[in-house]
Amino acid sequence: MRYTHICMKTINHQKIPVYCTFQDAPTHHYRGHPEAPSRLQPLASWLENDLYPEVQFLDYRPAAEGEVMLVHDPALLALLRKESAKGAHEFEPSPSYVTENSYVMALGAVGATLAVSRKILAEGTGRGFAIVRPPGHHAGPNQAMGFCLLNNLAVAAADAVASGLRRVAILDVDAHHGNGTQTIFWNTSEVAFLSVHEQNIFPGSGEVNDAPHALGRIINVPLPSFSGDTIYFDVFERVVKPWLFAFKPEMLFVSVGFDTHFSDPLTTLSLDTEGIFQLSQKVLDWADVLCEGRVMFALEGGYDPTALNDNIQACLAAMSGREVTTDHYGTAPELRTSTQALIDDLVRRHHLEEI
Ligand SMILES: [Zn+2]
Numbered sequence: 001m002r003y004t005h006i007c008m009k010t011i012n013h014q015k016i017p018v019y020c021t022f023q024d025a026p027t028h029h030y031r032g033h034p035e036a037p038s039r040l041q042p043l044a045s046w047l048e049n050d051l052y053p054e055v056q057f058l059d060y061r062p063a064a065e066g067e068v069m070l071v072h073d074p075a076l077l078a079l080l081r082k083e084s085a086k087g088a089h090e091f092e093p094s095p096s097y098v099t100e101n102s103y104v105m106a107l108g109a110v111g112a113t114l115a116v117s118r119k120i121l122a123e124g125t126g127r128g129f130a131i132v133r134p135p136g137h138h139a140g141p142n143q144a145m146g147f148c149l150l151n152n153l154a155v156a157a158a159d160a161v162a163s164g165l166r167r168v169a170i171l172d173v174d175a176h177h178g179n180g181t182q183t184i185f186w187n188t189s190e191v192a193f194l195s196v197h198e199q200n201i202f203p204g205s206g207e208v209n210d211a212p213h214a215l216g217r218i219i220n221v222p223l224p225s226f227s228g229d230t231i232y233f234d235v236f237e238r239v240v241k242p243w244l245f246a247f248k249p250e251m252l253f254v255s256v257g258f259d260t261h262f263s264d265p266l267t268t269l270s271l272d273t274e275g276i277f278q279l280s281q282k283v284l285d286w287a288d289v290l291c292e293g294r295v296m297f298a299l300e301g302g303y304d305p306t307a308l309n310d311n312i313q314a315c316l317a318a319m320s321g322r323e324v325t326t327d328h329y330g331t332a333p334e335l336r337t338s339t340q341a342l343i344d345d346l347v348r349r350h351h352l353e354e355i
Contacts, residue, residue: 021112042309060115064109128296169249174257177206222309229275
């Protein structure tokens with residue numbers, strides 16, 4: 001049953017500033033494709049009504065090609081420029097598409113992500129959210145893939161390293177494996193990467209033994225279908241937390257996709273908005289302890305616009321120190337599945353000590 005529950009009680013506001021950028025990319029749109037501007041339409045009126053005055057929206061400019069080349073091969077930029085010039089069409093590897101404005105929109109998404117990370121680094125603290133499309137985490141050094149043209153968060157993380165950070169962590173909680181990000185930082189000792197995703201779906205990578213050369217630095221957690229809040233809490237406490245506390249990042253980046261929500265039409269995970277809110281709080285708390293609150297999220301997937309809107313708001317509520325949930329779908333159904341053996345294996349494999 002659908003219902004709407006709105007509770008707005010301010011709790012224990014951390015006084016850590018919250019920075020946002022927003023790009024809905026209305027001209028990056030291809031008929032019938034799920035990665036569409038309609039994903040972010042519900043947010044427009046919400047933003048106009050300024051429901052979160054404590055969130056500071058930043059101006060941004062499209063990224064320069066030199067900035068994007070921190071992680072991407074110039075040949076990919078040339079390809080995207082050329083494909084965009086042809087107008088709207090799908091291109092290999094499908095299901096990616098471009099329109100005549102897609103290259104500019106892709107540079108805009110990177111620029112919006114950089115604006116948040118650089119603001120946080122300049123201020124020395126801050127929580128941020130780049131609410132952008134097109135998404136990025138499947139894009140590798142020389143390949144666009146799976147709705148992703150340029151890897152927004154990877155550019156921002158690489159930019160942070162280039163600015164002098166020695167340890168940066170990327171947590172990818174989209175339902176799909178962040179294969180592009182993993183490839184980009186495959187041999188980058190300054191960057192740790194952990195992806196929690198649904199197993200046996202696109203792009204087919206992200207098994208526990210993906211990166212034997214980088215034990216403890218690159219970790220993949222492939223979850224069975226219908227994994228929900230309880231399993232995610234367990235994974236976060238027993239795998240994500242010890243990974244983070246051992247690596248001790250100076251800034252934390254989160255690729256956040258809300259196709260983990262149980263309503264999502266493309267996947268079969270089983271988180272609900274309350275669970276996403278609580279998981280966000282954990283990540284923010286850990287960033288407070290580890291890196292003076294320096295943490296930013298960048299939007300990846302999420303293909304039910306109503307749930308996407310609710311879940312973005314849940315993350316911003318957590319960042320703002322609010323106990324607020326606008327939740328049109330309510331509690332996810334309890335489904336029986338077990339991940340104890342998987343988690344035990346990961347703890348042993350990566351020597352994850354209990355914190
Ligand atoms: Zn996804």
